[in-house]
Amino acid sequence: MDKYQAEIDRFREAFLGRRDKRIAIYGLGRRTMTLLPGIADFQVVGLLDRESSSRGKVLCGIPVISLEEAERAADLIVISADPTNYETIYRRIAHTRLPVFYATGERAALPQEDYRYDPLWGRTEEMLRREIEAHDTISFDFFDTLAMRRVLAPTDVFRLLARRLDADFDFAAVRQQAAADAARMSAAGEATLSDIYAALGRLQGLDDAACDALRETELALEYELCVPRKPVVSLLKQAQCTGKNVFILSDTYFTWQEMKPFLAKCGLEDMPHERVLLSAECGKSKESGALWQAFSSLHSSEKILHIGDSVHADETMPRPFGIDTWRIPSAPAMFSHSSLAMLPPQARSAEDSVRLGMLAARMFEDPFALHVAKGKPIIRTARDFGYLVFGGVVSRFLLWLRALAKARAWKRCLFFARDGYFLHSDFAKMQAFMGEAGSIESAYVPISRRLICLAAMQTEADFRRVAFFPYVGSFRQYLFSRFGVVLPDDAQESRQDEDVNAARDGGMLLARLAPYRDAIWAQAKKERKQYIAFLREKDLFPRAGDVVVDFAFYGTNQYEFQRLTGAALEGCYFSAALSEQNPYHGACVLHACFNDSHDPDGMRSPVKNKGAFLESFLTAPYGMIRAIDSDGALVTEMPKRNQIHFAVKEEANEGVMDFLREEFSLLGADGRAGTEAPLVGETYAAFLSQGAEVAPTVLDGFYFDNDMAGSREMPLEV
Numbered sequence: 001m002d003k004y005q006a007e008i009d010r011f012r013e014a015f016l017g018r019r020d021k022r023i024a025i026y027g028l029g030r031r032t033m034t035l036l037p038g039i040a041d042f043q044v045v046g047l048l049d050r051e052s053s054s055r056g057k058v059l060c061g062i063p064v065i066s067l068e069e070a071e072r073a074a075d076l077i078v079i080s081a082d083p084t085n086y087e088t089i090y091r092r093i094a095h096t097r098l099p100v101f102y103a104t105g106e107r108a109a110l111p112q113e114d115y116r117y118d119p120l121w122g123r124t125e126e127m128l129r130r131e132i133e134a135h136d137t138i139s140f141d142f143f144d145t146l147a148m149r150r151v152l153a154p155t156d157v158f159r160l161l162a163r164r165l166d167a168d169f170d171f172a173a174v175r176q177q178a179a180a181d182a183a184r185m186s187a188a189g190e191a192t193l194s195d196i197y198a199a200l201g202r203l204q205g206l207d208d209a210a211c212d213a214l215r216e217t218e219l220a221l222e223y224e225l226c227v228p229r230k231p232v233v234s235l236l237k238q239a240q241c242t243g244k245n246v247f248i249l250s251d252t253y254f255t256w257q258e259m260k261p262f263l264a265k266c267g268l269e270d271m272p273h274e275r276v277l278l279s280a281e282c283g284k285s286k287e288s289g290a291l292w293q294a295f296s297s298l299h300s301s302e303k304i305l306h307i308g309d310s311v312h313a314d315e316t317m318p319r320p321f322g323i324d325t326w327r328i329p330s331a332p333a334m335f336s337h338s339s340l341a342m343l344p345p346q347a348r349s350a351e352d353s354v355r356l357g358m359l360a361a362r363m364f365e366d367p368f369a370l371h372v373a374k375g376k377p378i379i380r381t382a383r384d385f386g387y388l389v390f391g392g393v394v395s396r397f398l399l400w401l402r403a404l405a406k407a408r409a410w411k412r413c414l415f416f417a418r419d420g421y422f423l424h425s426d427f428a429k430m431q432a433f434m435g436e437a438g439s440i441e442s443a444y445v446p447i448s449r450r451l452i453c454l455a456a457m458q459t460e461a462d463f464r465r466v467a468f469f470p471y472v473g474s475f476r477q478y479l480f481s482r483f484g485v486v487l488p489d490d491a492q493e494s495r496q497d498e499d500v501n502a503a504r505d506g507g508m509l510l511a512r513l514a515p516y517r518d519a520i521w522a523q524a525k526k527e528r529k530q531y532i533a534f535l536r537e538k539d540l541f542p543r544a545g546d547v548v549v550d551f552a553f554y555g556t557n558q559y560e561f562q563r564l565t566g567a568a569l570e571g572c573y574f575s576a577a578l579s580e581q582n583p584y585h586g587a588c589v590l591h592a593c594f595n596d597s598h599d600p601d602g603m604r605s606p607v608k609n610k611g612a613f614l615e616s617f618l619t620a621p622y623g624m625i626r627a628i629d630s631d632g633a634l635v636t637e638m639p640k641r642n643q644i645h646f647a648v649k650e651e652a653n654e655g656v657m658d659f660l661r662e663e664f665s666l667l668g669a670d671g672r673a674g675t676e677a678p679l680v681g682e683t684y685a686a687f688l689s690q691g692a693e694v695a696p697t698v699l700d701g702f703y704f705d706n707d708m709a710g711s712r713e714m715p716l717e718v
Helices: 002-014 030-039 067-073 083-093 127-132 155-165 171-185 193-204 209-223 230-241 258-267 290-298 311-316 331-338 348-364 384-407 420-433 449-455 462-466 475-483 504-537 556-565 612-615 646-667 678-691
Strands: 022-026 043-048 076-079 100-102 137-140 147-148 226-228 246-249 277-278 305-310 324-327 412-416 440-447 472-474 499-503 546-550 568-575 589-591 625-629 633-638 701-707 713-715
Touching: 002 030, 022 030, 022 067, 030 043, 030 504, 043 067, 076 083, 083 100, 083 678, 127 230, 127 305, 127 324, 137 230, 137 412, 147 348, 155 209, 155 348, 193 209, 193 546, 209 226, 209 258, 209 646, 226 258, 230 246, 230 556, 246 290, 258 277, 305 311, 311 324, 311 568, 324 546, 331 348, 348 384, 348 646, 384 420, 384 475, 384 568, 384 612, 384 646, 384 678, 412 420, 412 556, 420 440, 420 449, 420 546, 420 646, 449 462, 449 475, 449 504, 449 556, 449 625, 462 475, 462 504, 472 475, 475 499, 499 504, 504 625, 546 556
Parallel strands: 022 043, 022 076, 076 100, 137 246, 137 305, 246 277, 305 324, 412 440, 412 546, 546 568, 568 589
Antiparallel strands: 147 226, 472 499, 625 633, 701 713
16 A cells, blocks of 8 residues: 555645644545545545535545535645646635645645736637728738748747757857848848858858758748648638738748748749738838838828738838738737746747647637637647647657667567557557658557456465555445456345445455455456466567556556566656655666656656546547456456547547657657657646636547546546
């Protein structure tokens, strides 16, 4: 029971000064069930649950009560649940007059949500369409209005380019210095990209050929990063169809020939040259006002509307020339004014910028996307949910695994079921599109705690460990689920339908199991024999160069698998308990992707603390694997809602693969994309902490269940 003692110890330390207070605990899950026996000296007066049908039950001698009853009987409420659900639960009871704490001791609080009142969210596409109808001449800005880059700022392009070039000088700094020099040398103050690279060549002593190659590389990267903002492009085309005089005005160092591919990418390849006014060619800019003065004089008899993102260049400067304006927020601006505003300021590298830029391109292609939910992105499809929420986490993990496997010369990754169902195929696909197909083998190993613990059970200590693993349910269910022993309807066990708590009942449970021990040991021996035969037949028995891959946390399955097979294996996990408090610390070598170096047990990891969604996502289309039968077939639990709605997860995994491919395309395969990702966990957690609204059809695919610990299913909430 050492693995649960840490939770008890943290609770006792956090609430030591409140032992004299009457406490109501919110949550009826595993954490509460293993916590209560360890805090018997605290005054726990009631349990809370969102399901009204739970009220009136008595668990561990403590009644389940309503919030109103808690307010009469208790002095405070402690939320005991997966940290993923802390804020969701608190929002549910935030109106209570009682102080509310999380099990960590932290006082529950809701974040400020001023983003809801941003005036930009009150402006709709229909309002802009009416404005267009009321004007004769319509001009559009290009970058950040008709199109956007998949980075947070234009200067991030230079940092990303520097990463690709691996130059022997500070390319990003020199590139910006060259732009300034070229502008100063230009008679009109407007330089072209060729002018800039000529200046860069002078600064670095490069010849024309080298400068031309760098310029072409930058153009190729800009094209790759560019994505259209389709709703705005659609507005431009509608204006053309209704006979409006339509122009594009852009402050840019690109020439017409360089701009043509970008226009084509947005479906605007038919836009005539004379209707695309570029500052580098005109020698006049919007920012200075000179381009606006010239443009207004050419259309002085017309009513002009300009649509762009810059407060200064697109809104302030045109107005003195009688031009009406409509500001379209850029994708980075939408990010910074949304419910996810805490993320952009934390970007510290080109990699951070690319990842957040990828998300921005997915969320904010539509500049009106934040109108409906007043500053919150709405995730309407499972594919978008996979891309936005899981993409960064899974990508980082698989790239980290690849890099570690190469460094340690591992030859085969054994992806443990069911967490490895998607991961093993995603890992193989990732290697394929990197041009490394099969360089590291990927195998899927059917396993579960129930299967491996019973198969590896050979001593009395093993038996007790299996017997006392947390489970809440009827004795009949427990005996079958845990040991495969079926109670006949006429069994002498008179309390077979009474609930048991395996983590609490101890000696009493052993006494009730005594009549069935022969059957239990016989079942364990049979399952062990059949499982070993299966592993050998499927070439899944460990061999030199194998590594275990699992989700989290203590390495229980790895430990039992090692005992069963006699192999000494290393294991790779999203997060893991790496300290000596882990009872398997000495027997298992564990590696964790998302543990901080100062946090060996990953307690501060957002990926661990919001792990319920990942755990629900990383499953298979069938129920928990109970055993292998005599024919070598999987024996599984009945499908639950995670399986009934498995199509949602399959679609979400397509979104994960979209993210993987895009990230590889932009950041390459050198491993840095996987190991230098401080924002990946924070971004994942932000989406799941009221950072977005998720369509019910998507959330229907995500439940928490654990057949090893009981039969209860809980829908997950954002």
